[in-house]
Amino acid sequence: MTTDTMNGTEQHYRIGDFAEMTGLTSPTLRYYEKEGLVKPHRSENGLRYYTDADVNWIKFLLHLKSTGMSIDQLKKYVQWRAEGDATIPKRLDLLKSVREDFMKKMDDLDHSLTILNDKIDWYSGKTDGRISDSEGFAEYLENMNHAE
Amino acid sequence: MTTDTMNGTEQHYRIGDFAEMTGLTSPTLRYYEKEGLVKPHRSENGLRYYTDADVNWIKFLLHLKSTGMSIDQLKKYVQWRAEGDATIPKRLDLLKSVREDFMKKMDDLDHSLTILNDKIDWYSGKTDGRISDSEGFAEYLENMNHAE
DNA sequence: GTTAGACTTTAAGTCAACTTCAAACAATTA
DNA sequence: TAATTGTTTGAAGTTGACTTAAAGTCTAAC
Known part of the structure; x- marks a missing residue:
């Protein structure tokens, strides 16, 4: 039973808050997005927002990164992940x-x-x-x- | 009792051989020299040569480097070393x-x-x-x- | 309703640590 | 002796991973 199924609400984080949560900066997050490492959602007006799933993903990605994996290697992993x-x-x-x-x-x-x-x-x-x-x-x- | 005192000969290594011994490349060694991390000697005709002491130094330096020390930080250590x-x-x-x-x-x-x-x-x-x-x-x- | 601060984009800039280049000189091998 | 390989220099180029800039849009506080 997840938080989602418990109350139906899903937290939305704007890039600045998400940056703080992950220890990255907003520009770095936009860079990672450009490189295809993370895919935030967009609100009607065009602002990015991130969810708790994205928090977990970035945290894991940072662990992989600290093992020495390059952005390019991470990209491959992300592609496979997207393929199911x-x-x-x-x-x-x-x-x-x-x-x-x-x-x-x-x-x-x-x-x-x-x-x-x-x-x-x-x-x-x-x-x-x-x-x-x-x-x-x-x-x-x-x-x-x-x-x- | 060192090898030196035993036979009076001191090995001289030219940059290519020294590079192979240390796992670096010749250009990297010249770069390190420019940065002041290593001071090879010169033979009469102007060619660099390195000694066993240089081998030991570079090996230690590479260990320091792999702890995360930058070239600039290593430079400081080298300067102090030169001061006695x-x-x-x-x-x-x-x-x-x-x-x-x-x-x-x-x-x-x-x-x-x-x-x-x-x-x-x-x-x-x-x-x-x-x-x-x-x-x-x-x-x-x-x-x-x-x-x- | 206005204004400060956060957000958007694309493009250019930065940084450390090398790496490559070009042209001339030295050493080794056939 | 000729050819090949190694070394010399200074300067320019490369790479990965961001970072900064510029100019405009959105949000939140007052």
């Missing part, structure tokens, strides 16, 4: 491959964090004398078994 | 703040991965009938206690 349930397998495959790539990227980021931590430790060791003046960072990494 | 050990505290502070920001960003990425996983599960559930036709993704997330 028949494209669910395609969408599923796309999301799985996005996940694959994303997890690899996160592994790299984890490694970068390790190196960053090591460098901070190494500097700290230099500062408090825990690490000898002559020990370079490369050797330090090697001793920690942290390649690169 | 007196700036170690500054560099340490900078790296710690970079780490702070980076860890927050990784938390966000973790969350995006969660949502992506949920969406994949949801689609899979739709496909194999495990999730009812009428259950939307937003409700599914709510049931999983995964906000947004």
Whole structure:
């Protein structure tokens, strides 16, 4: 039972409010619309309005975007979505491959964090004398078994 | 005891080889040099050459870069590095703040991965009938206690 | 009813981080 | 020695993702 079926009202959000709700700006939303990523409705007088479904969609889209998907890749997903349930397998495959790539990227980021931590430790060791003046960072990494 | 002290030879790498070693391109290396991120040496005839120390530096720089640091921010770090050990505290502070920001960003990425996983599960559930036709993704997330 | 602020459009501008180009010089290979 | 490949420079071009501008229309508050 959704809010809709409960009271028959559907919230309409104008672009400014919707922008605030999603953390985007109005120009960005018009840009996304031009790129086909979101399709707001129009009131009689020509003003855009967005609904709660659009809020959910944009939130999910922003998650996809933060995995590294480009506007062009998102566009493909949106097109499939518009074609209906028949494209669910395609969408599923796309999301799985996005996940694959994303997890690899996160592994790299984890490694970068390790190196960053090591460098901070190494500097700290230099500062408090825990690490000898002559020990370079490369050797330090090697001793920690942290390649690169 | 370093390789240097062991045999007195120091490897010299020309820009193409160095590019391959670091995963960058020659133009990118020239661009980084112009921005002050790396200072190769020059042989008598004017050709750039890089050393193992430069390899280590670029590798570290790329880790910093993948935490989200911009060329401009890296430039600041490089300047401090050139000023000698007196700036170690500054560099340490900078790296710690970079780490702070980076860890927050990784938390966000973790969350995006969660949502992506949920969406994949949801689609899979739709496909194999495990999730009812009428259950939307937003409700599914709510049931999983995964906000947004 | 007037006015400030939000909205509409199309088009041009911005930004970071490269990438490509052109023309001349250096090094390697046949 | 000739040809090919690599390097040099400065400057211009590219890309993705917005952002800003300009000029007009709509809405809400007073």
